[in-house]
Amino acid sequence: MSTLFDPLKVGELELDNRIVMAPMTRSRADDRGVQPPFVAEYYRQRSSAGLIITEATNVSPLAKGYVRTPGIYTPEQLEGWRPVAEAVHARGGKVFMQLFHTGRIALPDFLPEGAQPVAPSAVRAKGQNYTDGGMKEFVTPREITVEEIRQTVRDFADAAANAVEAGFDGVELHAASGYLVQQFLTTNANLRADEYGGSVENRARFLFEVLDAMVEAVGAGRVGVKFSPRMPFNDIEERDADELYTYILRRLSGRGLAYVHVGDFTGEGWHELLRPVYDGVYFAGAGLTKESGEELLAKGLADAVVYGTKFISNPDLPKRFKLGAPLNDPDQTTFYTPGERGYTDYPALSQAA
Numbered sequence: 001m002s003t004l005f006d007p008l009k010v011g012e013l014e015l016d017n018r019i020v021m022a023p024m025t026r027s028r029a030d031d032r033g034v035q036p037p038f039v040a041e042y043y044r045q046r047s048s049a050g051l052i053i054t055e056a057t058n059v060s061p062l063a064k065g066y067v068r069t070p071g072i073y074t075p076e077q078l079e080g081w082r083p084v085a086e087a088v089h090a091r092g093g094k095v096f097m098q099l100f101h102t103g104r105i106a107l108p109d110f111l112p113e114g115a116q117p118v119a120p121s122a123v124r125a126k127g128q129n130y131t132d133g134g135m136k137e138f139v140t141p142r143e144i145t146v147e148e149i150r151q152t153v154r155d156f157a158d159a160a161a162n163a164v165e166a167g168f169d170g171v172e173l174h175a176a177s178g179y180l181v182q183q184f185l186t187t188n189a190n191l192r193a194d195e196y197g198g199s200v201e202n203r204a205r206f207l208f209e210v211l212d213a214m215v216e217a218v219g220a221g222r223v224g225v226k227f228s229p230r231m232p233f234n235d236i237e238e239r240d241a242d243e244l245y246t247y248i249l250r251r252l253s254g255r256g257l258a259y260v261h262v263g264d265f266t267g268e269g270w271h272e273l274l275r276p277v278y279d280g281v282y283f284a285g286a287g288l289t290k291e292s293g294e295e296l297l298a299k300g301l302a303d304a305v306v307y308g309t310k311f312i313s314n315p316d317l318p319k320r321f322k323l324g325a326p327l328n329d330p331d332q333t334t335f336y337t338p339g340e341r342g343y344t345d346y347p348a349l350s351q352a353a
């Protein structure tokens, strides 16, 4: 039976504890997708996590769906990330970079001049996306061609190589939250009649091609992947999610990936279903408290537990859990605003005292 404070082997790394910081978009980068220096301070403050997973990072110009999100496809972006990895490592922490492509969730506002978002099929997501000028309706995407799929797979592999070159311990593929990879997985965003649509195997093809390419680029022990089964965010409908994710986790077994990360956002018992069919390191997240995290570990339903919002407002979350100390509340109004306010200014325990 493991606890929050037991070490854990992930790939070649030894994590100090089993408390993982969730990937969280904070929209502090500049218009070129370059992280400013204070981003290193934000992650440095949180380096007592067993593992930090960074905010979702764009793998190409067409991937960008949110204001001020960072990229990892230009030399300037790579150099902007380097101090982040250095700062976390200087404190003995470990850090993976999350990689994504937003597909149909991208708004033309964020894409190169004149570009239309791409997606498995030309199906507009119902709903709206955040911009500094308020919420905006999603647009109808263009169906991605097979040649563009191949290029996108290469973009993920190049991004993974760049992240490791920038000093990161590994990369996490964002296959959750209704972005491009999950758009391929679902029946309501993917209407394709070719080898990328239809059966579970076909819908999962893009996921496995991307993962294989990332593994080839940086090694299996440096690659993790995040899923959010049946989470409806960004207009996802997964009618056959049980079959789909069971198939995926079975097929991921035996590959020696760093970890699989599952957010149970629907409370349907995804960890009970999926933990037993995967043979590697399993991270569980979404809506956890200290107690519910401990329970998942105690029951063998997770090897590590992932906290999001609590890490935004508590840079020293592991210490607070250990001492049973009170937690700071997060301020939602500064989740995505530029600058350091609501970002690097949450007090650690000694400062609070």
Ligand SMILES: Cc1cc2nc3c(=O)[nH]c(=O)nc-3n(C[C@H](O)[C@H](O)[C@H](O)COP(=O)(O)O)c2cc1C
Residues within 6 Å of the ligand: 022, 023, 024, 025, 026, 054, 055, 056, 098, 174, 176, 177, 226, 263, 285, 286, 287, 288, 306, 307, 308, 309, 310, 335
């Ligand atoms: C401000 C904010 C930004 C987020 N951005 C991302 C992201 O970039 N990638 C991702 O996989 N999940 C993202 N999430 C979801 C979190 O990773 C996590 O799954 C979610 O917050 C649930 O965990 P929690 O209840 O501990 O916060 C974000 C959540 C928040 C609050």
